[in-house]
Amino acid sequence: MGREKKKGTSGNVKAFISREKALKKLQLSLQEFRRLCILKGIYPRDPRKKFEGSDKTYYLRKDIDFLAHERLIGTIRQQNSHRKKVVKARSKRRIDILKRLALSAPKTRLDHLVLERYPNFVDAIRELDDPLCIVALFANLPADHNVGIAPERVSRCQCLLREFHNYVAHTNSLRRVFVSIKGYYFQADIMGESVTWITPHRFSQILPADVDYSVMLTFLELYECIMSFVNFRLYTSQNLAYPPKILRPADAKALELSSLVVEKTAKSDVDRRQGQGDGDKDEPNQLPAETVKIAEKLAMEAKNEEDDDDYEFDDEAPGNDPDMADGDESSSQAGRSGVFNGKSVVLGREVPYAELEFCLRAAGAEKVSREDDLTDTENRLSGYTHWIIDRPKVSGNRDMSLEYVQPQYVFDSINAGLLLPPSLYTPGAPLPPHLSPFVSEEDDGGYRPWFKDIIERIKAGDTSVVEEAAAVVYTEEAAKYDKTGDRKKKRTSEENNRRNEAVKDSQEVHNSSAANTKEVVDKDLEMEIENSSHDTAEETVAKELDNRIDDGSAQGADKKDEEPEDDEDEEGEEEKISKSNSERMDKEGRDMATLMLSRKKMRQYQKHKRMEDHKLATRDKLTQKRKRLEAARAEREANKAKRKRQ
Amino acid sequence: MRVGRYPTAKNDEEDEIVHWSGPIMQHPLTSAPEPKRRFLPSRHEARMVVKFVRAMRAGKMRRPSEIARDAKQEEILYQYDVWENHEPKTREDMTKSERARDIMKVPAPKPPLPNHAESYNPPAEYLPDEKEEKEWKELDPEERATSYLPAKHSALRHVPLYENFVKERFERCLDLYLAVRVRKDQTKIDPEDLVPKLPTPRELRPFPTDIVNSFGPLPYRARSISVHPQGQWLLSGSDDGYVRLWEIDSGYEQCTWNLGMFVEKVDGSAPPVTIVEWCPKDETYAFAASIGNTLIIVSAASAMGLTESDTDPMIGGVNGKPDEKVKEKMEDMGIRWEERNLGDGEDENKENGVRESNNGEDLRLEDKSSMILIRHGKLLKHLAWHRKGDYLACAGKDGSGGGVYIHRLSHRSSQSPFKKRSALVQAVKFHPTRPFFIVATMHHVRVYNLALQQLVKTLRPGVSWISSIDVHPSGDHILVTSYDRRVCWFDLDLSARPYKTIRNHEKAVRVGKFHPRLPLFADAADDGSSHVFHGTVYDDLTKNALIVPLRKLERCSKIVDSLGVLDIAWHPRLPWLFTSGADGTIHLLTDCSQG
Numbered sequence A: 001m002g003r004e005k006k007k008g009t010s011g012n013v014k015a016f017i018s019r020e021k022a023l024k025k026l027q028l029s030l031q032e033f034r035r036l037c038i039l040k041g042i043y044p045r046d047p048r049k050k051f052e053g054s055d056k057t058y059y060l061r062k063d064i065d066f067l068a069h070e071r072l073i074g075t076i077r078q079q080n081s082h083r084k085k086v087v088k089a090r091s092k093r094r095i096d097i098l099k100r101l102a103l104s105a106p107k108t109r110l111d112h113l114v115l116e117r118y119p120n121f122v123d124a125i126r127e128l129d130d131p132l133c134i135v136a137l138f139a140n141l142p143a144d145h146n147v148g149i150a151p152e153r154v155s156r157c158q159c160l161l162r163e164f165h166n167y168v169a170h171t172n173s174l175r176r177v178f179v180s181i182k183g184y185y186f187q188a189d190i191m192g193e194s195v196t197w198i199t200p201h202r203f204s205q206i207l208p209a210d211v212d213y214s215v216m217l218t219f220l221e222l223y224e225c226i227m228s229f230v231n232f233r234l235y236t237s238q239n240l241a242y243p244p245k246i247l248r249p250a251d252a253k254a255l256e257l258s259s260l261v262v263e264k265t266a267k268s269d270v271d272r273r274q275g276q277g278d279g280d281k282d283e284p285n286q287l288p289a290e291t292v293k294i295a296e297k298l299a300m301e302a303k304n305e306e307d308d309d310d311y312e313f314d315d316e317a318p319g320n321d322p323d324m325a326d327g328d329e330s331s332s333q334a335g336r337s338g339v340f341n342g343k344s345v346v347l348g349r350e351v352p353y354a355e356l357e358f359c360l361r362a363a364g365a366e367k368v369s370r371e372d373d374l375t376d377t378e379n380r381l382s383g384y385t386h387w388i389i390d391r392p393k394v395s396g397n398r399d400m401s402l403e404y405v406q407p408q409y410v411f412d413s414i415n416a417g418l419l420l421p422p423s424l425y426t427p428g429a430p431l432p433p434h435l436s437p438f439v440s441e442e443d444d445g446g447y448r449p450w451f452k453d454i455i456e457r458i459k460a461g462d463t464s465v466v467e468e469a470a471a472v473v474y475t476e477e478a479a480k481y482d483k484t485g486d487r488k489k490k491r492t493s494e495e496n497n498r499r500n501e502a503v504k505d506s507q508e509v510h511n512s513s514a515a516n517t518k519e520v521v522d523k524d525l526e527m528e529i530e531n532s533s534h535d536t537a538e539e540t541v542a543k544e545l546d547n548r549i550d551d552g553s554a555q556g557a558d559k560k561d562e563e564p565e566d567d568e569d570e571e572g573e574e575e576k577i578s579k580s581n582s583e584r585m586d587k588e589g590r591d592m593a594t595l596m597l598s599r600k601k602m603r604q605y606q607k608h609k610r611m612e613d614h615k616l617a618t619r620d621k622l623t624q625k626r627k628r629l630e631a632a633r634a635e636r637e638a639n640k641a642k643r644k645r646q
Numbered sequence B: 001m002r003v004g005r006y007p008t009a010k011n012d013e014e015d016e017i018v019h020w021s022g023p024i025m026q027h028p029l030t031s032a033p034e035p036k037r038r039f040l041p042s043r044h045e046a047r048m049v050v051k052f053v054r055a056m057r058a059g060k061m062r063r064p065s066e067i068a069r070d071a072k073q074e075e076i077l078y079q080y081d082v083w084e085n086h087e088p089k090t091r092e093d094m095t096k097s098e099r100a101r102d103i104m105k106v107p108a109p110k111p112p113l114p115n116h117a118e119s120y121n122p123p124a125e126y127l128p129d130e131k132e133e134k135e136w137k138e139l140d141p142e143e144r145a146t147s148y149l150p151a152k153h154s155a156l157r158h159v160p161l162y163e164n165f166v167k168e169r170f171e172r173c174l175d176l177y178l179a180v181r182v183r184k185d186q187t188k189i190d191p192e193d194l195v196p197k198l199p200t201p202r203e204l205r206p207f208p209t210d211i212v213n214s215f216g217p218l219p220y221r222a223r224s225i226s227v228h229p230q231g232q233w234l235l236s237g238s239d240d241g242y243v244r245l246w247e248i249d250s251g252y253e254q255c256t257w258n259l260g261m262f263v264e265k266v267d268g269s270a271p272p273v274t275i276v277e278w279c280p281k282d283e284t285y286a287f288a289a290s291i292g293n294t295l296i297i298v299s300a301a302s303a304m305g306l307t308e309s310d311t312d313p314m315i316g317g318v319n320g321k322p323d324e325k326v327k328e329k330m331e332d333m334g335i336r337w338e339e340r341n342l343g344d345g346e347d348e349n350k351e352n353g354v355r356e357s358n359n360g361e362d363l364r365l366e367d368k369s370s371m372i373l374i375r376h377g378k379l380l381k382h383l384a385w386h387r388k389g390d391y392l393a394c395a396g397k398d399g400s401g402g403g404v405y406i407h408r409l410s411h412r413s414s415q416s417p418f419k420k421r422s423a424l425v426q427a428v429k430f431h432p433t434r435p436f437f438i439v440a441t442m443h444h445v446r447v448y449n450l451a452l453q454q455l456v457k458t459l460r461p462g463v464s465w466i467s468s469i470d471v472h473p474s475g476d477h478i479l480v481t482s483y484d485r486r487v488c489w490f491d492l493d494l495s496a497r498p499y500k501t502i503r504n505h506e507k508a509v510r511v512g513k514f515h516p517r518l519p520l521f522a523d524a525a526d527d528g529s530s531h532v533f534h535g536t537v538y539d540d541l542t543k544n545a546l547i548v549p550l551r552k553l554e555r556c557s558k559i560v561d562s563l564g565v566l567d568i569a570w571h572p573r574l575p576w577l578f579t580s581g582a583d584g585t586i587h588l589l590t591d592c593s594q595g
Helices: A019-026 A030-040 A061-068 A071-091 A095-103 A111-117 A121-126 A129-139 A151-171 A213-237 A248-252 A269-274 A289-305 A322-334 A353-362 A408-416 A450-459 A465-480 A483-492 A498-515 A523-531 A537-568 A570-596 A599-645 B043-057 B064-075 B096-103 B130-138 B165-178 B324-333 B345-352
Strands: A016-018 A058-060 A174-179 A183-190 A193-200 A344-347 A367-370 A386-388 A403-405 B210-215 B222-227 B233-238 B242-247 B252-258 B273-278 B286-291 B294-299 B336-340 B371-375 B379-385 B391-398 B401-408 B413-415 B425-430 B436-441 B445-449 B454-459 B466-471 B477-482 B487-491 B500-502 B509-514 B520-525 B530-536 B546-553 B565-570 B577-581 B586-590
Touching: A016 A019, A016 A061, A019 A030, A019 A058, A019 A061, A030 A061, A030 A071, A030 A111, A030 A213, A030 B165, A058 A061, A061 B096, A071 A095, A095 B064, A111 A121, A111 A213, A121 A193, A121 A213, A129 A151, A129 A193, A129 A213, A129 B165, A151 A183, A151 A213, A151 A353, A174 A353, A174 A408, A183 A353, A213 B165, A344 A353, A353 A367, A353 A408, A386 A408, A408 A450, A450 A465, A465 A599, A570 B500, A570 B546, B222 B577, B233 B273, B233 B286, B242 B273, B273 B379, B286 B379, B294 B379, B294 B391, B324 B413, B391 B425, B401 B425, B401 B436, B425 B466, B436 B466, B477 B509, B477 B520, B500 B546, B509 B565, B520 B565, B530 B577
Parallel strands: A344 A367, A344 A386, A386 A403, B222 B273, B222 B565, B379 B425, B466 B509
Antiparallel strands: A016 A058, A174 A183, A183 A193, B210 B586, B222 B233, B233 B242, B242 B252, B273 B286, B286 B294, B294 B371, B336 B371, B379 B391, B391 B401, B401 B413, B425 B436, B436 B445, B445 B454, B466 B477, B477 B487, B487 B500, B509 B520, B520 B530, B530 B546, B565 B577, B577 B586
């Protein structure tokens, strides 16, 4: 017998600590502790033995020891005592003290935390998703005094996000865009890491009441800091000045990226490091041609209209020498790549400007202008290649030198890696489906939406599919408005009852059309009605249905014809049967083999099997739905052809 | 003010003010002189000034302007390169504590990326139909598979605000700092890879696949069946106390023995025939059946038209007699041997008063059979023949416990091999090649050496109630079935734990049996099915037995009173399986598969 072990010296009890004990040890309130955990990135763990009960939260004892040495705890204490002083002064109405206290409030600096959490810059990039998402959210939130969202923070977030977008656009590192019902997903490739973030649709966000904003603001505090550092590093790694200068007039017009001036620092990264102190005041700032042009133009406009003081650059004016800028143009364009390389785009008033401008710039577009910013001269559209429009019709005269397309064209093209045929995205026309670029081959059990194949074929240079795709999109869209068609869709799957159905259907349609002549009828039918002036709507429907009935009986006859042939192939059939029998036996054998699994393996097998089955079920469901849609479409087309013949 | 007027700009306020209205006093109220301190600078203030000056010099106190300047400087806090002069530490350079934390670090998992369904304009097949939409809406928000309902918007301008955006980001925040993080290795395994690679059943043919012939049905449960070693005759014992003899080829019921008339009736009816088994010597036509507390050995030769003397030396021929000591013991055990031979059978029966029910009838064929009745004090549960056909073991139980008896037919003697009353014995078996005797209790299987009279091995199948055992013809493997739905294969050379446990049935497994010649075995369960397995045993000691499940033979019996297949029997040479069920039908299954 060895010596008796002392309690609490090894094992789970030593490695973990419950939250309650941690609070006691750190002498912090729960709120302060939570705040610290958020900032330091400390999270609960799952000890194998819950030695203080399963309802407790456990942390690593090492984490808590680590927290105990955090200098933020000192700051928190200072802030607490400062708050007490403020309360005291306020209750004594000592304005002078309050003023002094307001200036000397202890501030939390988070620099060291960033370094601690991300010892390498790449680590920070790797975990940039959450910071970006939160910053993007707050950039789109209304400032609200009640929940503590200060307007400065919102504008700071907007600034940080814009700077980041600007970097992505500048380096052409945007890889994927996806417009979801939640917002815009972007994925960029930064230093070999893919960073994904989502920005909400531009609406005034509703602030739900059941959200603890203080938690989010604590996260934001850290994330602002991280984003700021990351932006700085990203800009300087490209020899760009950070923060980028803001063009006041463009900013006032909410021109987003166009209002940022990307300046090149003369010194290379290494040089800058050596002579650190005077880095900021270094002159030599080179602007990309296009930004300079816009800046100049706006400045000119501003001068014409008002006094120029307000429209100067934010800081001391940088040397925006046009000659220098022109010289730089070629080099800055040379590095650019992207599907919209060399294209100039006009954005309609109704399209989301910020997102499209970002995407287009990141895809290498030369010029991105708003419809409203076009000068009203005659050849105002010269040089432009695309007009992004989101209206049912092009208003006014169409400029034949421009491609008028819907916004989805931009997103799909970026995802496809080439400019898709604009004819699929004409204004007002039904759009082909917008597919997620994040879906891998195995997702949805390996189901491939049809449009993905179309894109693949277009990529391979097969342009003949475009018409086909457009036709599919059109008929599908038309079928959506077609109530009777919808009903038919379900029925086409049951081929046995096909005839009966058609009869029933005809009765129904007769009834319904008689009862309500205004009912939305198949678009094609409407056309038909227009063409044949002497036919009433009812008659047309009836005719169509008669045709279908004929069709069904013809098919039945076909089947009858086929039957005798089967007899001839009897021998082959037998072989088939025996083959299928043996296949069945093999399958059965495989099923039976699962009986030989041990219990542990069996559990594993069942788990994986369930997952597999779920995937297959998803795929089958989707395939089935697709088939139904296809069937409905084919039927429509057949009917249409028949009517044309008549 | 008193008269209701109010001042305007024109009014001269000076006129209105009255500075002193009382009479002017001639003397001061106090005659104390002004104190000196009123004329000296304040010492307290001087001290404060010194304090401030010192604080300012030490940099502890800043002027408001300075503070404001500093505050402004701090606005641009984070605009420098933190990573610039920072060399990340390698694990070796870290302190012990840092290293421990580094090892335990679990990065937060990234949220899943959106799929096609989340698109503002998804492919039409991703849209929910009415049923799915209703289901989604009815579910609790936490139980929904997706947080959103896919919707198709014909243009980007139609996309509305997503209301849960803030909430979802908040939940992500909560996950980041409140959720327990555990590192889990999720290996992606193809489930089919887990399944052992076994030969396909097709390669292991022949084995029984389909029902080809049925015997019965009888209105009673067919409790037990047995196939004669020559493979022509099938015996079945049923609940009505009858034993029936069937010709396998024709399905003809050759004769029946009403064994119920030799035992006391229970509740007015004959007790069931629990076990019936042919003598394993193939030149004999004798079988043993247990009914109630009586073991009856019947010579069926005469019933089948054969002369008994040729074929059944066993029953007639007595080679020895038990000595007095053994007889005493037999009496102690309450065992009584009775013989009922061809000639004197009737008298004996009359003496016993059992034949009354058969009075008036002609002597039937089966009644001509000579029999030996061994009466026990206990209700018999199980019986087993020794391969030579001389010894017969049976297990029984009564209120005081179980008992195992071994009878020697040629000596008409019985003995109880165990001194202690053993716990409930479920089954007994003679080893086919060695002088071993195998006894299965509820939880264990014990192998005894009869020659040395000692325990050889105890097998622990880990089941809660053993139902039957069978020994492989090679003698090295034992099949144990249990009422808790398990079939265990023991390799006697390996360990006391099962080599393989198969959980294949949904209900209690009643019986499992090896084929006497072919590498097949089968089990039968209360779910009305019987499963056939291939079980190859290798002579090579380094190679374990190969077990391959071949076929689930469903619907071998209807389920009556939650009982399904009660017994199975293999044909001695062919891959034919007989099953007897609670519905009173006996099926013959053979290989009918093609290709």
